[in-house]
Amino acid sequence: MTFFTACVPQSVRPPAGLGQRGRAGLELLGATQKYAASHLRPAARAAFEASQAGADLARAHAQAAAPAEMRRVVAETTSVVERDPVWRMERFLQRYVGEESFAQGIQAVEERRAMFAAFLAPPAQPTLGTLELDPGLVPPKYYSATEWHLEPGSWDGYDLYGAVFAFGLGPLVFKHGGYAAVGAGDDILQQRVDTIRQLPKATYGRIYEPGCGSATTLLTLHKAFPQAELIGCDLSPLLLRMGHKVAERQGIPIHLKQRDAVRCGEPDESVDAVVTYALHHELPPNENMALFQEMFRILKRGGDIVMSDPPPFRAVSPFHAAILDWDTKNRNEPFFSSACLSNWDDRLREAGFVDVQSYALGQDGYPWITRASKPA
Numbered sequence: 001m002t003f004f005t006a007c008v009p010q011s012v013r014p015p016a017g018l019g020q021r022g023r024a025g026l027e028l029l030g031a032t033q034k035y036a037a038s039h040l041r042p043a044a045r046a047a048f049e050a051s052q053a054g055a056d057l058a059r060a061h062a063q064a065a066a067p068a069e070m071r072r073v074v075a076e077t078t079s080v081v082e083r084d085p086v087w088r089m090e091r092f093l094q095r096y097v098g099e100e101s102f103a104q105g106i107q108a109v110e111e112r113r114a115m116f117a118a119f120l121a122p123p124a125q126p127t128l129g130t131l132e133l134d135p136g137l138v139p140p141k142y143y144s145a146t147e148w149h150l151e152p153g154s155w156d157g158y159d160l161y162g163a164v165f166a167f168g169l170g171p172l173v174f175k176h177g178g179y180a181a182v183g184a185g186d187d188i189l190q191q192r193v194d195t196i197r198q199l200p201k202a203t204y205g206r207i208y209e210p211g212c213g214s215a216t217t218l219l220t221l222h223k224a225f226p227q228a229e230l231i232g233c234d235l236s237p238l239l240l241r242m243g244h245k246v247a248e249r250q251g252i253p254i255h256l257k258q259r260d261a262v263r264c265g266e267p268d269e270s271v272d273a274v275v276t277y278a279l280h281h282e283l284p285p286n287e288n289m290a291l292f293q294e295m296f297r298i299l300k301r302g303g304d305i306v307m308s309d310p311p312p313f314r315a316v317s318p319f320h321a322a323i324l325d326w327d328t329k330n331r332n333e334p335f336f337s338s339a340c341l342s343n344w345d346d347r348l349r350e351a352g353f354v355d356v357q358s359y360a361l362g363q364d365g366y367p368w369i370t371r372a373s374k375p376a
């Protein structure tokens, strides 16, 4: 899910951003996506919900207990909404923006390659935080076989993707929301702040984020818990380098490691809290279970976990479930639907967690929070 955007404050930006043509092209894509999600989508939703089929499927959705039954209801909903030209146009625009954003974003950054390459160059030594890369790490097959979110070459496919996201897609396209689980008008940086507020204690010693990408959530955590030691891991060296660079420029010490989160290598009972953001829908179900066991292992007794991910189908309307399900086949998100069919509450209990709770923070069930603790 394309939630990722690096929060690069004005003070640490390169001397100029994208050129005028590149900026205008991406602004048009952002406005197109916003229009699709805030005008076309509600019209398609109203037509579906006013129909007999919509009423029947709402009843079936409310009664669906087993994942197979829920899957059938969502597939039927899709076959009904696909007959509506307004739905088809909204989905066409989503896919168009998804592909075109990368094509135009890369072109815009290329026009100013020298400037962005200098901006992304490694920080001068010594640094406050650390960056541990592991060139020998072989990523899981499911990860390397996918061009996530239609991103050419995936997370590491273009050396200046950090600039594409931070100066193009983040501020000009994703800013308006209205894609994947993010509602139209939603602020994806505020959603991180809101997620972090779900940590139940006022202070933490060490906080760990598996799948931290370019450290956007860790940087947000620093604002809420300035005394905490922050550690993150990710499979993508490009994202980790970008996160390290941005954190160093802001004078924030963060420890970033290139690791598979499922075998993260942290010592037993060594962290006080775990936060995950937009990670679980990118893992197959068995890997998620292994991840919960791994996070249980590294948490100290009485430690907390807070997870934010797209909502389960059971928590949203059948129309919105069809919207989420669409990303699986159309935005290169192979595990999106299986995540939405999962019950993280039960999986966390199986891993040993207690006091499990799950609830929505915003519109259409997003961000969906699941939080729990390791027994004291």
Ligand SMILES: C[S@@+](CC[C@H](N)C(=O)[O-])C[C@H]1O[C@@H](n2cnc3c(N)ncnc32)[C@H](O)[C@@H]1O
Pocket: 001, 002, 003, 004, 005, 143, 155, 210, 211, 212, 213, 214, 215, 216, 217, 233, 234, 235, 236, 239, 259, 260, 261, 262, 276, 277, 278, 279, 282, 283
């Ligand atoms: C949608 S991004 C979210 C990034 C970050 N959590 C944030 O808030 O911006 C998902 C991240 O999970 C990482 N990821 C996926 N599978 C992983 C795994 N098995 N181990 C570590 N990182 C993983 C991806 O490389 C990507 O950076």
